[in-house]
Amino acid sequence: MATSYLSIHRITFACAITFAISIGQAGAQTPTQISPAIRNFDWEDATSKAAAPQLLSQTGLYRNIGNKATRAISDTSVVLFQVNSALWSDGSHKERFISLLPGTRIVPTDTSHFTFPNGAVLIKNFLIDTVYGDNSGNSRIFVETRFLNFRSGPSGNKWSGLTYRWLRDQSDAVLVHPDSGLDYTHNVVLNGARVGKRWRYPSSNDCTQCHKGDETTYRGSLGFITPQLNRVINGTNQLQSLFARGILSANPVAGKPNAHRWYAITDTATLEQRTRSYFASNCSHCHGNNVMHGQAKQDFDYFTANKRIIYQYDSTFQGDPLGAWVGMPSMSGGDLKWLVQPGHPDSSVILAKMKFRMDDHLSYSNVDQMPPLATSQPDSAAIALIEQWICSLQPGTTCNKLPWLPDETFWAEAEDPASIRSQGNLKNQAFQPAMRRGQLSVPAHIAAAGRVELMDYLGRKITLVPQGRGQFLIPQALTPGIYFLVAGSHRVSLNYIP
Numbered sequence: 001m002a003t004s005y006l007s008i009h010r011i012t013f014a015c016a017i018t019f020a021i022s023i024g025q026a027g028a029q030t031p032t033q034i035s036p037a038i039r040n041f042d043w044e045d046a047t048s049k050a051a052a053p054q055l056l057s058q059t060g061l062y063r064n065i066g067n068k069a070t071r072a073i074s075d076t077s078v079v080l081f082q083v084n085s086a087l088w089s090d091g092s093h094k095e096r097f098i099s100l101l102p103g104t105r106i107v108p109t110d111t112s113h114f115t116f117p118n119g120a121v122l123i124k125n126f127l128i129d130t131v132y133g134d135n136s137g138n139s140r141i142f143v144e145t146r147f148l149n150f151r152s153g154p155s156g157n158k159w160s161g162l163t164y165r166w167l168r169d170q171s172d173a174v175l176v177h178p179d180s181g182l183d184y185t186h187n188v189v190l191n192g193a194r195v196g197k198r199w200r201y202p203s204s205n206d207c208t209q210c211h212k213g214d215e216t217t218y219r220g221s222l223g224f225i226t227p228q229l230n231r232v233i234n235g236t237n238q239l240q241s242l243f244a245r246g247i248l249s250a251n252p253v254a255g256k257p258n259a260h261r262w263y264a265i266t267d268t269a270t271l272e273q274r275t276r277s278y279f280a281s282n283c284s285h286c287h288g289n290n291v292m293h294g295q296a297k298q299d300f301d302y303f304t305a306n307k308r309i310i311y312q313y314d315s316t317f318q319g320d321p322l323g324a325w326v327g328m329p330s331m332s333g334g335d336l337k338w339l340v341q342p343g344h345p346d347s348s349v350i351l352a353k354m355k356f357r358m359d360d361h362l363s364y365s366n367v368d369q370m371p372p373l374a375t376s377q378p379d380s381a382a383i384a385l386i387e388q389w390i391c392s393l394q395p396g397t398t399c400n401k402l403p404w405l406p407d408e409t410f411w412a413e414a415e416d417p418a419s420i421r422s423q424g425n426l427k428n429q430a431f432q433p434a435m436r437r438g439q440l441s442v443p444a445h446i447a448a449a450g451r452v453e454l455m456d457y458l459g460r461k462i463t464l465v466p467q468g469r470g471q472f473l474i475p476q477a478l479t480p481g482i483y484f485l486v487a488g489s490h491r492v493s494l495n496y497i498p
Helices: 003-009 013-025 047-052 204-208 238-245 271-283 347-356 382-390
Strands: 079-081 093-099 120-128 140-153 158-168 174-176 184-188 195-202 419-423 435-436 439-441 454-455 465-468 472-475 481-487 490-496
Touching: 047 382, 120 184, 140 174, 140 195, 158 204, 271 382, 347 382
Parallel strands: none
Antiparallel strands: 079 093, 093 120, 120 140, 140 158, 158 174, 184 195, 419 490, 435 439, 439 472, 454 481, 465 472, 481 490
């Protein structure tokens, strides 16, 4: 990414007003505004999905998107913000923005429930280093931009999400179909060798798995809440800057020196503060008292100031008699009994699930790994933190901890850019089709067993011209996405990556 672009995002938050004005004036193009199709997007409405811009350049977010030297945020309502404890996303780097319609404000509280106005949009860019472990920024590229919009009305309040996949040449980003999402493999360099970094571009339905809240009973915004925003940037509290910028109707921590805030793993804070913050930011949107789904017997939230991390469990009481927010696992932990066993990280279910990852992109229903979706790479720094914390719960004893190195299940073979590959729960090892440059290959004995059909995600058939011995010609160009191949009793999902 070009230096001039990075410099824009290094502007301090205290200069947000100047930033917004400058990006509106710079360059020859008139500033644009985020498309109404983005602000009004409804993931449950077919007309709304059909109207979604097909390219990121059509959303109104960026000016000169195809020119790295002059690319910049165009909509002057878009404001940069930072969080204290970032959600783990397989080691990616993130940029976060919020945009409101003119004349609207967010009504905050000092905990997690904000009242968002209609048309509010949260925006997040994901970037990865194409040379793994290179933090210089020299190999960093955009891979994804997500929009999450809030709509309020007579039928209720809800969040809807759209995501765009950046092209490798960084010239633009293409819409990922809201119904199917996309499992992708990015080619990166690891220890001098080219490997594949797995990546999930979520469908709109995937977004609702975490952003279910209506902001009245349940929260749907995970990052734009007080404990995440409560931080000092360039001498000014970010919440005060957001209030001054007109994003918030008030500063929710004004006069509250002990207001809640979360901490990053690397912050100067107590072990318990950093541990609770990690659980709160990564787990509490599914595991807590005020969530719409998930297992809430373990309350990982951080809003009860006098709650300590306790690990006892009373089988008669069917809970923790001391009100602990970490207790007995509510889902199977295999041979491990305790969610947290003091002094024994290797016997604690929570750590075992943090270390484990499934082989397939789409195995999101499997609760053997945590989080169960949108990650195929363990968070090594968090694992080290939680190990240290579990050991600290039984002071004065030798910590029972086995050496752990992350396995390589999250790396795949580097992808042929013109290849297609089977994915997910529909994958059948005995049925391995391949598509390259308009040619579909199916094992001959499978092709002979029944009629071979290729369909898109809407069930529309793709024309196939038999060439004999399981070889087929596809006389039309295919767009990126998920396709379904049927041959006799066999069915497999195919993820086409151009």
